[in-house]
Amino acid sequence: MIYTMIYKAKIIALTMGCLFLISCRTKQDTPPGPYEPVPSAAQIAWQRMEYCGFLHFSLNTFTGKEWGYGNEDPALFNPVDFDAEQIASVAKEAGMKGLILTCKHHDGFCLWPSKFTEYSLKKSPWRNGKGDVVKEISEACARNGLKFGVYISPWDRNHREYGKPAYLEYFRNQLRELLTAYGPVFEVWFDGANGGTGWYGGADEERIIDRTTYYNWQDTWALVRRLQPGAVIFSDAGPDVRWIGNESGIAGDPCWARYTPHGPEGQIPAPGMTLYREGENGHRDGEFWMPAEADVSIRPGWFWHEDQDTQVRSPENLLDLYFKSVGRGAGLLLNIPPDNRGRISDPDVKTLMKFKEYREKLFEHDLALHSEITVSNVRGNSILYGGSRIADGNPETFWTCDDDVTEAFVILEFERPVAFNLVRIREYLPLGQRIDKWAIDVFFLNDWVECASGESVGNQRLWAGDKQITHKVRLRFSGAACPAVTEVSLFYGEIPRTDK
Ligand code: FUL
Numbered sequence: 104m105i106y107t108m109i110y111k112a113k114i115i116a117l118t119m120g121c122l123f124l125i126s127c128r129t130k131q132d133t134p135p136g137p138y139e140p141v142p143s144a145a146q147i148a149w150q151r152m153e154y155c156g157f158l159h160f161s162l163n164t165f166t167g168k169e170w171g172y173g174n175e176d177p178a179l180f181n182p183v184d185f186d187a188e189q190i191a192s193v194a195k196e197a198g199m200k201g202l203i204l205t206c207k208h209h210d211g212f213c214l215w216p217s218k219f220t221e222y223s224l225k226k227s228p229w230r231n232g233k234g235d236v237v238k239e240i241s242e243a244c245a246r247n248g249l250k251f252g253v254y255i256s257p258w259d260r261n262h263r264e265y266g267k268p269a270y271l272e273y274f275r276n277q278l279r280e281l282l283t284a285y286g287p288v289f290e291v292w293f294d295g296a297n298g299g300t301g302w303y304g305g306a307d308e309e310r311i312i313d314r315t316t317y318y319n320w321q322d323t324w325a326l327v328r329r330l331q332p333g334a335v336i337f338s339d340a341g342p343d344v345r346w347i348g349n350e351s352g353i354a355g356d357p358c359w360a361r362y363t364p365h366g367p368e369g370q371i372p373a374p375g376m377t378l379y380r381e382g383e384n385g386h387r388d389g390e391f392w393m394p395a396e397a398d399v400s401i402r403p404g405w406f407w408h409e410d411q412d413t414q415v416r417s418p419e420n421l422l423d424l425y426f427k428s429v430g431r432g433a434g435l436l437l438n439i440p441p442d443n444r445g446r447i448s449d450p451d452v453k454t455l456m457k458f459k460e461y462r463e464k465l466f467e468h469d470l471a472l473h474s475e476i477t478v479s480n481v482r483g484n485s486i487l488y489g490g491s492r493i494a495d496g497n498p499e500t501f502w503t504c505d506d507d508v509t510e511a512f513v514i515l516e517f518e519r520p521v522a523f524n525l526v527r528i529r530e531y532l533p534l535g536q537r538i539d540k541w542a543i544d545v546f547f548l549n550d551w552v553e554c555a556s557g558e559s560v561g562n563q564r565l566w567a568g569d570k571q572i573t574h575k576v577r578l579r580f581s582g583a584a585c586p587a588v589t590e591v592s593l594f595y596g597e598i599p600r601t602d603k
Contacts, residue, residue, distance in 0.1 A: 134482075134587075140535065150562045153435065154198060158190065161205055161207075161406070162177070163406040165180060170208075170209050172260055173259070180228075185236070185446075188246070190446065202250075203252035203290055204237065207277065211256075215237035217280055220273075253290070260300075266310035279326070282331050291335075293338040294375075295339045299311070314375045320374065341391060342393070345385070358431040360395075360536050387559075397434065398436040399424060418454050419599045421455075429565070439451055469593065470523055482585070483505065509584060511586055515593065517574045520573055522571065523571055524596070526567075527563060528590065532562060538581070539583060541560055546573050551577060560580075570595070576593065
């Protein structure tokens with residue numbers, strides 16, 4: 104009897120001990136709670152893409168216009184050497200992760216044989232009216248490992264019912280076609296230009312719509328969600344990705360991934376109805392996770408025009424834009440318009456490849472990988488969250504601290520002094536945007552000297568500056584919650600600069 108009691112007591116003690124250990128371990132190994140709002144899985148996937156291409160291609164490519172009026176003759180669409188493979192492989196080779204095609208621009212001309220209109224390539228001589236640019240581009244994307252995205256202009260200057268309820272039905276039918284027949288779509292791009300003068304089936308007049316109510320965006324967005332649950336929806340009002348607020352490819356500094364769209368004069372925000380300049384910086388305390396996309400064209404126009412062949416952006420200029428968009432946490436959507444043959448033209452290819460070469464060279468040797476890393480605090484002293492996580496090349500691991508530690512630092516120490524002029528920092532996005540401020544110090548004459556500082560990190564923060572030579576670098580972070588940093592990298596290389 105006495106033995107049974109002792110035995111039972113031992114079992115109870117053992118179980119309690121195990122429970123205690125389990126609870127300690129659970130506490131140690133539990134990540135910090137999210138700092139709301141946090142991204143959806145589709146937003147995280149999108150943010151990791153960072154650099155995509157935009158294809159403006161339509162009747163405008165053949166008429167020299169930027170905005171067709173809606174009465175241009177479909178017979179003008181005739182890209183005699185159309186080559187979706189060339190377009191996609193150039194994008195792939197350039198390092199882009201996806202391509203977004205103007206399936207329908209404001210003129211209403213459709214690059215696919217829509218069942219709901221005759222104003223499409225069905226009426227063109229190209230492939231005897233049997234072609235489908237959307238199909239060819241989406242398939243070439245898939246072959247080249249690129250994601251495919253859809254631009255469909257809500258404004259339609261051709262459609263006779265534009266501005267009336269019947270057009271909304273038509274617009275959604277077309278969305279349905281695009282989102283069901285061409286495989287997975289990663290982004291649906293809704294332009295803010297809505298309403299104005301147009302052909303409108305011969306009415307040839309001005310049609311003003313109520314941008315807040317006309318498209319019933321909540322239901323239109325719900326349709327996209329239903330048909331392509333993995334896609335992000337873009338507009339100046341989100342809901343998933345916001346317009347940066349300019350067409351020069353430059354994000355504000357700082358550029359927060361959080362945002363609250365505001366309508367002008369207190370009105371309800373909707374695509375084309377926002378205080379869009381606020382998109383440049385976003386809002387530190389924004390209500391929604393809504394990262395920014397910086398769209399810009401490689402040429403002065405969005406569409407290809409022969410006389411702009413000599414005005415293609417230089418690779419140095421593109422690199423500068425990269426630092427000012429991707430390097431501030433935004434996505435870069437670079438427009439590379441196919442020419443009237445239906446190919447990316449030579450000057451554009453040349454500049455894209457040089458830009459790629461610059462990036463590859465600059466980010467080739469990460470000095471952090473050869474450093475001794477120490478951090479000011481490790482969450483629960485757990486190896487899961489230690490300093491080495493910032494240099495393991497794994498976006499799923501991160502260094503983090505105890506909950507009450509909202510100021511922390513990491514030191515990278517080198518056996519011998521190293522030179523660097525470029526730093527890359529990435530926050531672990533699934534836990535929200537936690538870092539408010541960052542600073543970089545170098546150890547110089549027995550003291551820490553600050554060489555750079557700023558606000559916001561998010562998906563990626565690049566700092567490029569004067570060459571620093573040191574054997575110790577310190578990065579300091581402070582924020583609203585304990586930091587969760589997935590990467591710190593140091594590089595050294597010549598950063599070509601230009602005004603063009
Ligand atoms: C603008 C449009 O009006 C331009 O034509 C172009 O498509 C650009 C990306 O968005 O709002």
